[in-house]
Amino acid sequence: MKRKYLFAFAAGLMLMGCNRNNKMSDAYGNFEVDDVIVSSEVSGKLLQFNLSEGDQLNTGVQVGLVDTTQLYLKKEQLEAQKTSIQSKMASIQTQIAVIKQQRANVEVDKNRVARMLADSAATQKQMDDINGQIDVFDKQITNVRTQKVSLSKEIDVVNAQIAQVEDQLGKCHITAPISGTVLEKYKEMGELVTPGQSLFKIADLSYLNLKIYISGAQLTHIKLGQKVTVLIDNSKTSDTKLTGIITWISSEAEFTPKIIQTKEERVKLVYAVKVKVPNDGSLKVGMPGEVRFNQTN
Template sequence: MNKKRRILSLPAIAALLLAGACKSEQTFDASGAFEAEETVISSQAQGVILRLNVEEGDVLDSGAEVGCVDTTDLSLTRQQLLARIEALTARKPETAVQLAALQEQLTTAEHERDRLAHLVAGDAATPKQLDDATAQVAVLQRQIAAQRSTLRTSTDGLDKEARALAVQVEQTDDRLRRCHIVNPVRGTVLTKYARANEVTAPGQPLYRIADLSHMTLRVYISGRQLPEVRIGKRVSVYTDAGGKGGDMHHAEGTVTWISDRAEFTPKTIQTRDERADLVYAVKVRVPNPDGRYKMGMYGEITFD
C-alpha cells in the first residue's frame, strides 16, 4: 500500500518541478546593450597646459574649472592694448582750453562793438568804426567755429581708434577666459587624452566624459510589438545579478525614444520574434544611482 502511494506521487513531483522550471524561466520582449551620452571636451585655446586636474573615473560637476592653458602672451597683449587706449585718451584735445584764447578775443570784440554802438547813437563815433568792430566779431566767431569743427574731427578719430582697441581688448578677454578649462556637463571621466605641460590647440581633445547616473538601454522590437510601446511607457529592465544562481536584477525604466524607421536586426541582438528581419530601435532610460549598469552591458526588458 505504501509502495503504491509512492509510485502515484512521482507524477505529481514531476509536475511540480516542471511548473517551477517554467516559472523560473523568464520571457523577455526585447534585449540590447546599455549606452551613455558621451561628450568629448576639447581645448579652446592655444598654448601649454599648465594644469589639468582630471583623472579617469573622476566625477565632475558642471561648471567646475579643471585646468588652465598658459595665458602669458594674451595677458601681455591685453596690457599693450590698454596702454594704447590710454595714449589715445591723452591725445584727445581739450576743446575748452584750445578755444579759450579765441573766446577771450571774441568777448573783447563784442564789448568793443557794443561800446561803439552806444557812441554812434550819441554821434560820438562814426558808423564805419561800428562796422569794423562788427566785422571783427564775425571773423572771430567763424574762427571759433572752424577750430571747434577741427577739434571735433580730431576727437572723433581718436574715439574711433579707442573703440577699435576696446573691441580687441574684449576679444583678448574672451580668449583669456577660454584658457580656463571648465567642465560643461556633469558626469564621469571615461578617458583622459592630455596632460599638464603638453602643448594643446583649439579643437584638440582633452578628455571624454559621460553622465552615468542614468543609462540608456537601446533595444530592438519587431513591427508586431510596435503598438505595445509608446514614449513615456514604464518597462521592466533585467540584467544579470551575478553569482552562480543565474538570478536577474530587476529595475524599471522609461521609454524615451522610438525610431520612426525600421532597420535590419543587428547580429548581436536577439528579438522575441527571431524571424523578424526588420526591427525598430527603442531607447529606455534607466536610473543608475549605484553605478550597476556599465556601457556595453547586456540588458533585457519586458513590457509588463
Template sequence: MAHIRKNPTSTFLLIGIFYLTSCADGGHEFDATGTFEADETVISAEASGKILSFKIDEGQQLSRNQYVGYVDTTQLSLSKAQLKAQVRAVLSRKPDISSQLAALNEQLKAAKKEKERIENLLKSDAATPKQLDDVEAQINLINGNIRGLRTSLVNNTNSLDQEIGPLEAQVLQVDDLIIKSKIINPIQGTVLSVYAEPYEQVGAGQPLYRIADLNELTLKVYISGDQFSQVKLNEKVSVFTDDGSGGYRETSGTIYWISEKAEFTPKSVQTKNERANKVYAVKVRVKNDGSYKIGMYGEVTF
C-alpha cells in the same frame, strides 16, 4: 570654458543579442535584450597653448561649472597690454576742445566789453560809428574762428574715436580668449576618458576628456515589427540584469524614444538569418544606483 562636442557611445557600447521572439532562461522570458549606454560629451579646448594645470582623472566625479585647469595665457596677456598701450597713445592725441578754444573765447569776451564801452561813448558823442563797426566786425571774425576751430577739433576727436574702436574690440577678443583659457567643466558627471596631460601643447577644438552623467543610463534594445504596436512613449517597463549569482536583478525603466524607422538587426547578432530581420530601436531610461555600467547587458519586458 571648454568647447563641448557630443559623441555617441559606440566606442564603449557592445550591442548584444536581441531576441526578437521571447527567450527562456531560468524561468524568465524577455521581450528584448540590449546594452546600457550613456549620453557622453567630449570636452575640448577653446584656446591654444600649453596646458599649465589639468586636475582630472578617469572615474572622477565633476560638478557643473567646476574649474579643472587652464591653458597658458602669457602671450594673450602681452597682446592685451600692447593693445591697451595703443589705445592710450591714441587717447593722448585727442584734443582738449575747451582749452584750445579758451584763447579765442577770451578774445571774444574782451571784444564784447569793448563794444559796450564804445556804445556808451557814442551816447555822449565821445566815439564814432566807425569804431563801433570795427569792433562788431572783430566780434564776427572771432565767432567765425571759434566755429571753425571747434568743427576741426570735433572732427579730429571723432576720427580718433573711430581709431580707438577697433583696438578696444581687439582687447575684448583677447579678454574672451583669456576666459576660454580656463577649462571649466560644463556638466555634472563622471570622467570616462582623459585625452590630455599637463604641459602638453593643445589647439582650440582639441579633445581634453570625455564625461557622462551616470546617474541615469539608457538601455537600448531592438524590437520586431510585431512588437512595435505593443510599446509606447513614457511607458514603464521592467528591466533585468544579472545579479552575479545566476539570477536577475529587477528594476523599472521608462521608454523615452522609439525609432520610427526599421533597420537590420545589428551585426553582433550571431546568426545570419537573425541579422536579416528588420527591427526598431527603443531606448529605455533607467535610474542608476551605481549597479549599472556602460556596455552591461540588460533585458526588458513590456
C-alpha cells in the same frame, strides 16, 4: 548513465533560460551613456591638467590650464593703446575748452564794437573782422570734436579687442561642463594642444541609457515617458528588475544590428529606442539588458 543525467540537466537549464527570456523580454540591447568630450578651445601648452580617469567632478570645477602668457601680453599692449587714446581725448577736450574761451572773449569784443558802431565810434570792418574770428573758432571746435569722435571709435575697437582676448583667456581655463565621472583622458600636462583637440571624456553615470531595438509591430505599443521593466542578469536562472523610462524613439527604421536579436527573428527592419535607467552602481557601459513593455505580465 551518469553522463546522460548531467546532459539532460544542463539541457533543462538552457531550456529554462531560453523560455524565461522569451517569455519575459520584449526587446534586447546594451547600456550606453551620454558622454561629453571636452576639447581645447585655444592653442598652447598644458601648464596644468589635474585629472585622472575615474575622478568625480562637479560642474564648473577647473581641471586644467593652457599657457596664457602670449594672450596676457597682448592684453597689456591693448590696455596701453587704450590709455594712449584716452590721453589724446583728454587733450582734445582741453583744446575745445581753450577755443571756447577764446570765442567767448571775442564775443565780449563784439558786444563792445556793436555799441561803438551804434555811436559811430567803430567801423563795419571791425565788426566783420570779429564775426570772421568767431566763425573760425566755431570751425575749429567742429574739427576738434570730429577728432574726438574718431578717437572714441578707436577706443571702441580696442575695447572689442580686449574683450576678445579676455574671452580667449577664459577659454584657457579648462573646466568640467557637467557633473560626472571622467571616463577617458587624452592629454597629459606639458603637452601642446590646439583648438578642437580632445582633452578628456566625462559622463554622468547616475543613469544609463539602454538602447534597444523593436519591430514595427511593437512600435504602436510604446510611447515617450512610458515606464518599462528593465532586466539585467543576476544569475543563470534569475534577473534583477529595474524601472526605466522611454526617453527616445527613432523616427526611422534601420537594419537589425548583428549583435542584437529581436523577439521576432525574421524582422529585417527595426526601430531604435532608448530607455533611461537610474544607476545604483551596478550598471556598466556595454552591459546587456532586456526590457518588458507590459509590466503586468
